Amino acid sequence: MTEDQGRRKAVVVGAGPGGLAAAMLLAGQGYEVQVYEKQPFIGGRSSRVELGDYRFDRGATFLMMPELLEELFEQVGRSVHDYVQMKELDPLYSLHFGDKVFSPSSKDHERTAEMIEELFPGNGEGYRRFLRDEKVKFERVMPLLRRPFGKLGDYMRRDVFRALPKLHANDTVYGRLSKYFTDERLRWAFTFQAKYLGMSAWECPGTFTILSYIEHRYGLLHPVGGINRVFEAMADVVREYGGQIHTGSPVRQVLTRNGRAEGLELANGEKVYADHVVINADFTSAVTSLFKPGTLRKYTPEAMQKKKYSCSTTMLYLGVDGSIDLPHHSIHFPADYRLNVDEITKYKRLSDDPSIYIHNPSVIDPTLAPPGKSALYVLMPTPNLDADIDWEREGEAVKEKLLSRLEQLPALHDLRSRIEQSMFYSPLDWERDLNVHKGATFNLAHNLGQMMYLRPHNQFEEMKGVWLVGGGTHPGSGLPTIFESARISVQLLQEEDQRLTNRRIPVPQTAGAGRP
Structure with missing residues (x-):
């Protein structure tokens, strides 16, 4: 020793x-x-x-x-x-479904329920049931995430038996959320978190509905x-x-x-x-x-x-002249989100109509960009390197397509003319630069x-x-x-x-x- x-x-x-x-x-x-x-x-x-x-x-x-x-x-x-x-964020994020925007409150659950009822009539009570049910699940699942599972005997402990009825491991995240919400867009709003695990909400075990619950219970923060x-x-x-x-x-x-x-x-x-x-x-x-x-x-x-490995991500880091009228976090869904997810995880191809996530921290944090400018981060989920995509050949075209997608947003209609710095990062870069196997960003x-x-x-x-x-x-x-x-x-x-x-x-x- x-x-x-x-x-x-x-x-x-x-x-x-x-x-x-x-x-x-x-x-x-x-x-x-x-x-x-x-x-x-x-x-x-x-x-x-x-x-x-x-x-x-x-x-x-x-x-x-x-x-x-x-x-x-x-x-x-x-x-x-x-x-x-x-800094605590309020709202949590803005979720864009075409012209409809849902911006859930940070921890003010009643306000979020009222917002849901206004935007998606008949679903406010489903949100309240979701919070009640997920609270019980969260309290029973969390002890399993705070201790090791190094031997089969670890399944025989009391906390496992107590959690088992609430794990919903044989259901999917999408399946569980469908029990609370009737509007498809609202289901997407509580299932997109499956991508934090690099998985499809239609395949991810139902246990992980706790991800969206955690956001609503604890809120989200931004470190300056x-x-x-x-x-x-x-x-x-x-x-x-x-x-x-x-x-x-x-x-x-x-x-x-x-x-x-x-x-x-x-x-x-x-x-x-x-x-x-x-x-x-x-x-x-x-x-x-x-x-x-x-x-x-x-x-x-x-x-x-x-x-089995998670999906990957394509990234754009953009230094932009001027401020941007977008919230701190915004997610922009395609017309057919299920197809988009299947293309990423099942068919292993790039989507013609992808979902994108935009991080605009400069709206609350002036330390990330020079005065009057914005540090914009854009993420597009993509297949990992198991897919037959030649990123060295196709990367530039994907980047331009992503920029065109961004310029469809009113707040970014003139984006290309305002870019002062940029870096494009592909699944190949995740593997080549950071040793991320298959570029599977979520492991x-x-x-x-x-x-x-x-x-x-x-x-x-x-x-x-x-x-x-x-x-x-x-x-x-x-x-x-x-x-x-x-x-x-x-x-x-x-x-x-x-x-x-x-x-x-x-x-x-x-x-x-x-x-x-």
């Missing part, structure tokens, strides 16, 4: 949200922590994009369940609010400076507790001996030994490239090819065969001393669940140390104090 004055050492592969959350928890609870990140920046899929004087979140833009972030920072004696200024500011705050806490974050430091492989990880070999040949290895890299990329061939028996390249799919015990375990069963965090392990993708993966894995790691040493890991005297 590598101990320095009673401190045990953990190395973290990848400075994405899960890796940084795990590093913060470990550093704040007495571990010597070293984080190695291949890119010259932190955040992974949720890193920052800088184009001239414009700044953008690369991936995640929805921040929900702030209580979870508060808990994580409190575990290491910090307050997230000392590091990040949060962007979502990436949260990860910068985590990195700050890691350093405050003596941890180090090495950017531009790719890992060549995990060092192993006798079925246990010993540390890392970096791309420059340096070897770093540690008691624990925490892997936050894309799961498929990690198991197929970070271990010597033949080391892993379950997660071979052949086995990973058989896994492994969340079908029943890849959930809970059937998802890669937090305590990696193929190699002792290896712990998984991020969207590729339990409980899954999306920032709240990624943070939970870090908390679960760190707890398991500490429990193993306590069993092996029969003593508690010492906590620095600064733990529990305010920010230095």
